[in-house]
Amino acid sequence: MTSVEHAAAYLDEDRPAENTGERASWFQVAPLVVVLALFFGLPMIVVLVVSFFDFDRTDIVPAFILDNYVELFTRDVTLRLYASSIKFAAIVWVVTLLLGFNIAYFLVFHVQSLLMQIGLFLVCTVPFLTSNIIRMISWIPFLGRNGIFNNALESSGVIGKPLEFLLFSDFAVVVAYVHLFTLFMVVPIFNSMARIDKSLLEASRDAGAGRFRTVFEIVLPLSKTGIALGSIFVVTLVMGDSFVVRTMSGGQSASVVSALQNEVAALQYPPAAASAVIMVVIVTLMVAGILRLVDVRKELAG
Amino acid sequence: MKRINRRLLLKGAAAGGAYAAAEAITGFPTVWAQNTKDVTLVHAGGSYAAIKEIGDQASKDLGFKVVMQAITDDVQLNRSLTQPTSIDINNIDSTKLPYLAGKGVLTSIPISKYKLWGDTVPLFTKGSYPNGTMASTQGLAPIEAMFYESADGKKLASKPTEFLTMIPTIYNADTLGIRPDLVGGKDKVTSWKDLLDPKFKGKTALVDYAPVGVMDVAMALEARGDFKYKDKGNMTKEEIDKTVKIMVDLKKNGHFRSFWSTFDQSVNLMASGEVVIQSMWSPAVTAVRSRGIDCYYVPLKEGYRGWFVGLAPMAHLSGLKLDCAYEYMNWFNSGWQGGFIAKQGYYSAVPSTAKKFLTQEEWDYWYDGKPAAVDIKDPYGTLMEKKGSVRDGGAIWDRMGNIACWNTVMDEDRYLTRRWNEFISS
Numbered sequence: 001m002t003s004v005e006h007a008a009a010y011l012d013e014d015r016p017a018e019n020t021g022e023r024a025s026w027f028q029v030a031p032l033v034v035v036l037a038l039f040f041g042l043p044m045i046v047v048l049v050v051s052f053f054d055f056d057r058t059d060i061v062p063a064f065i066l067d068n069y070v071e072l073f074t075r076d077v078t079l080r081l082y083a084s085s086i087k088f089a090a091i092v093w094v095v096t097l098l099l100g101f102n103i104a105y106f107l108v109f110h111v112q113s114l115l116m117q118i119g120l121f122l123v124c125t126v127p128f129l130t131s132n133i134i135r136m137i138s139w140i141p142f143l144g145r146n147g148i149f150n151n152a153l154e155s156s157g158v159i160g161k162p163l164e165f166l167l168f169s170d171f172a173v174v175v176a177y178v179h180l181f182t183l184f185m186v187v188p189i190f191n192s193m194a195r196i197d198k199s200l201l202e203a204s205r206d207a208g209a210g211r212f213r214t215v216f217e218i219v220l221p222l223s224k225t226g227i228a229l230g231s232i233f234v235v236t237l238v239m240g241d242s243f244v245v246r247t248m249s250g251g252q253s254a255s256v257v258s259a260l261q262n263e264v265a266a267l268q269y270p271p272a273a274a275s276a277v278i279m280v281v282i283v284t285l286m287v288a289g290i291l292r293l294v295d296v297r298k299e300l301a302g
Numbered sequence: 303m304k305r306i307n308r309r310l311l312l313k314g315a316a317a318g319g320a321y322a323a324a325e326a327i328t329g330f331p332t333v334w335a336q337n338t339k340d341v342t343l344v345h346a347g348g349s350y351a352a353i354k355e356i357g358d359q360a361s362k363d364l365g366f367k368v369v370m371q372a373i374t375d376d377v378q379l380n381r382s383l384t385q386p387t388s389i390d391i392n393n394i395d396s397t398k399l400p401y402l403a404g405k406g407v408l409t410s411i412p413i414s415k416y417k418l419w420g421d422t423v424p425l426f427t428k429g430s431y432p433n434g435t436m437a438s439t440q441g442l443a444p445i446e447a448m449f450y451e452s453a454d455g456k457k458l459a460s461k462p463t464e465f466l467t468m469i470p471t472i473y474n475a476d477t478l479g480i481r482p483d484l485v486g487g488k489d490k491v492t493s494w495k496d497l498l499d500p501k502f503k504g505k506t507a508l509v510d511y512a513p514v515g516v517m518d519v520a521m522a523l524e525a526r527g528d529f530k531y532k533d534k535g536n537m538t539k540e541e542i543d544k545t546v547k548i549m550v551d552l553k554k555n556g557h558f559r560s561f562w563s564t565f566d567q568s569v570n571l572m573a574s575g576e577v578v579i580q581s582m583w584s585p586a587v588t589a590v591r592s593r594g595i596d597c598y599y600v601p602l603k604e605g606y607r608g609w610f611v612g613l614a615p616m617a618h619l620s621g622l623k624l625d626c627a628y629e630y631m632n633w634f635n636s637g638w639q640g641g642f643i644a645k646q647g648y649y650s651a652v653p654s655t656a657k658k659f660l661t662q663e664e665w666d667y668w669y670d671g672k673p674a675a676v677d678i679k680d681p682y683g684t685l686m687e688k689k690g691s692v693r694d695g696g697a698i699w700d701r702m703g704n705i706a707c708w709n710t711v712m713d714e715d716r717y718l719t720r721r722w723n724e725f726i727s728s
Contacts, residue, residue: 057715058383058401077724084727146575164504167576168560250571251510251561252553254727262726265376266719267383267401 044280051273060269068274081256082282088170088245088255089238092177096234097227099178100185104226105219108193109201124186127179136176136244143167143175168250176248181237185230192226193219228294232287239283341366341626346373346381347393349565350585350646351472351611355681356639364633366626382407387618391627395611396447397513399467400711402614403450403458409617410455410465415628418635419466421652426470426610427462431703437608441517441535441708444470444610455617468612469631470651472643475606475701478518479572479582483596491600494518495526497579503557507571507580510561512722513715516542517607517707518581519549525604535710539717546721550728561726565589572597584647587694588686599694605706606695612651644668645681649698671697 051068054061072078103124111117127135142148143166150162165171196219204214242258256279263272345352349372357370371389373381379401381388386407394402402408413419424430429437429445437443450467451459458467478497482488485502497506497518508515520534523545531541552558559577562568569589571577582599590597613634615627633639640650641659645668650656657665666672671693678687695701712718 058405075724077727080727140570141574144574144576246510246563250507250559250576251563251726252558254723259723259727262719262723266715267376267379268716268719 047273047276050270051277053270053273055268055270058267068271069278071271072274072278077259081254081259084253085239085255085257088173088177089235091174092181092238093231093234095174095178096182096185097231099182100189100230101223101227103182103186104189104193104223105215107190108196109219121190124183128183132180133243136180136247139172139176139179139248140167143172168248168252170249170253172248173245173253176244177238177241180244181234184233184237185227188229188233189223189226192223196222224294225296228290228296231290235286235290236283239279239286337622338364338366338626341623343368343390343623343626343630344371344388345369345391345393345613345630346371346378346389347611348372348375348378348395350583350648351393351643353642356634356642359638359642360630360633363638364626364629368630382616386616389616390619390623391630392614392616393471393611394468394614395609395709396442396444397609397709397711399447399458400442403467404456407617408455408467408614409619410450410453410467411469411615411628411631412453413464413466416466416469417632418652418655421654422470422635423651423653425473425702426651432699433703438605438705438707440533440706441608441710443708444473447610468614469635470610470612471634471639472648472650473608473610473702474584474648475608475695475705476581476583477602477606477695478579478600479568479587479590480598480600481572481575481578481596482598484575484578488598488600491579492603493525494521494602494604495523497522497581498526498552498557500557502579503555504559505576505578506558507560507562507568507577508558509568509581510563510726512718513711514581514607514709515561516545516549516718516722517709520545521604521607521706523548525602534707536712537714537718539714542712542714542718542721546725549725553725553728588647588680592684592686601695601701601704605704606701607707607709608702608705609709610651642681645679645686647693649702653698667693669698671695671700 050060052064052066054063054065054067107117107120107124111120140147144150145162145164145167147167149166150159153159154162200218200222201214204218209217240257242255242261245253245255246258256275260272260275260279263269263275343366345357345368347370352370352372354370357368360368368391375395375398378392378394379398382392382394382398382402383405392398392402392408419427424432425437426444426448429439429443431437437445439446445462446460447458448467448470449459449461449463450465451457451463453465455465455467478491478494480488480491482490484505485491490496496502508518516537517534520531520537520541524530524534528548529544531537537545560567560571562571562580565583565586568580568582568586571580572582572586572590573593573595584599587597587599613631615624615631619627635650635652635655637652637655637657637659640652640656644650644656644660645664647668649669653669657669660668661676663675664678667674667678667687673692674687674689677685677689678691680686
């Protein structure tokens with residue numbers, strides 16, 4: 001903690017003697033600026049420009065029209081798609097946060113030996129040794145009408161007929177998201193928690209706080225940066241997804257991006273570009289909101 | 303191989319230009335044989351058509367290289383329009399023509415360059431079945447898609463001309479696939495309207511592709527007597543609205559279990575019993591059966607939904623490469639390919655050549671709808687059907703001769719895509 005304060009003080013101070021150092025740091029960020037400008041800035045500008053173009057069956061026609069945006073904002077389907085994507089993002093965020101926080105807490109505070117800690121942490125990453133697609137698709141035979149789970153429940157007499165809601169439903173989509181994205185929550189929270197000085201917890205206990213009070217008043221505030229970073233990963237991944245929704249809902253649900261993909265497939269680039277622009281704005285606002293609540297720079301500086 | 307090269311040479315000499323000049327300089331015809339060896343043709347198409355084995359065989363027979371690229375429909379359309387030179391032979395289905403014709407990316411084929419036109423089934427040359435009756439023109443019928451008005455390939459003509467849009471290759475008749483064991487028997491489903499029958503609630507699926515998905519429902523609605531379309535293959539906005547409204551209600555009631563977007567998904571839905579009746583492709587039905595699970599491609603009384611694909615040379619081809627392209631397209635329908643894909647359940651546009659590459663028993667089973675006299679195997683030698691089984695729907699013209707509507711792109715396709723998106727997200 002002291003090192004964080006020190007670093008912050010160091011950054012805030014504006015000393016003229018540091019001018020040469022400032023120039024050096026500009027040089028240091030230059031490669032990143034160039035890469036971002038070329039591979040992010042430029043394509044974004046193109047998308048923005050195309051979103052105002054007109055189009056017919058196969059061509060995009062340079063123009064400046066607002067039709068694409070007007071249509072986007074006046075159709076119910078836009079609202080429905082965003083509502084559905086945000087709903088998934090919220091549910092998945094809550095579940096992965098609960099899981100991520102608890103797993104990280106267990107790894108950091110309950111596992112005593114460092115070797116064991118590293119070992120268990122690596123176990124968490126094992127699923128990442130196979131591809132995303134395989135991990136997701138494996139759920140299909142498991143959750144299906146005649147799948148392993150339904151068969152097990154039926155043969156044990158818990159249910160009389162198969163549960164239909166398990167597969168090709170919002171439930172299946174959430175299961176797949178949680179499975180795919182929980183690790184993105186675990187890692188940054190683990191990182192934050194590992195920096196917590198253990199003596200703080202001892203002090204809290206000495207001062208008479210119970211276990212839960214220590215968690216809520218010491219561990220949680222000090223893991224905020226990790227939670228924020230994990231949330232950014234999870235929220236942007238869910239908002240930008242189309243494949244998981246499509247596969248796990250059996251095409252029953254759509255997301256903003258899957259609708260955008262349908263437009264691209266039908267060669268309707270300008271409305272797809274308009275949709276992408278709005279998507280970028282909304283996701284940026286969500287990320288900005290998270291960053292306002294938590295100063296993530298602390299994590300990086302510490 | 304020698305013979306082919308010589309033929310190429312003669313054509314090339316006639317083509318003149320730079321090539322004639324090149325020949326004049328060296329003075330030796332062998333330069334041509336040398337040249338064709340270095341030619342590579344990129345053949346791009348759907349995975350069901352752009353099959354590696356066919357490219358390998360062509361390379362062997364022709365002496366130049368044919369590279370097969372299996373790509374999805376939207377990628378194909380995108381590449382055709384934005385990077386046309388990345389494809390040489392475009393293996394398109396008929397519904398791509400309204401997008402590509404007149405865009406300057408495809409070139410027309412003078413009939414004289416295609417030697418097998420006379421042996422091609424009349425469906426493509428005249429728009430009729432072999433018995434002389436005209437085929438349905440709902441949707442984009444072969445007669446409407448096969449010809450350009452003139453050599454410049456600007457506009458489709460809906461009657462025979464001297465300029466082909468593509469060399470027709472394979473075609474088939476699509477219908478619904480069912481699980482006879484789960485619907486109570488093969489004879490329990492006889493009409494398209496059964497797709498919407500409440501007793502299959504939660505056990506039906508459609509393909510997640512607007513033009514086909516909506517058309518399958520339209521067939522069902524018409525069969526059920528809800529209303530009659532003027533042309534199911536070219537609906538008006540009102541007709542689309544009426545259809546989609548019913549579809550949304552069905553979806554909200556949980557009538558559909560899934561919307562599949564890949565071949566494998568349709569196979570798995572059926573094999574796992576998630577779905578008992580759905581839109582399906584013929585090889586998918588066979589794939590389910592090869593897992594030992596009963597599946598039936600039902601001949602429905604209202605008829606089939608037909609489709610066809612072909613090879614279209616790209617406009618950037620010229621000189622030697624264009625000659626090789628013609629050579630390749632002629633080879634394509636000369637039998638080997640037709641025999642290969644017959645064993646996957648597709649028909650060749652020139653059945654008489656395909657016949658030479660099939661055994662009598664195979665021909666009887668695939669084309670004539672007779673009971674299999676021996677076990678029927680797929681092109682890779684895997685058992686497909688046991689001795690004694692009969693092809694669903696019977697002989698070629700019992701199936702292809704009963705097309706209710708052809709796959710198509712509607713005039714209102716933009717509106718259709720929009721409404722389909724709303725349907726999927728509802």
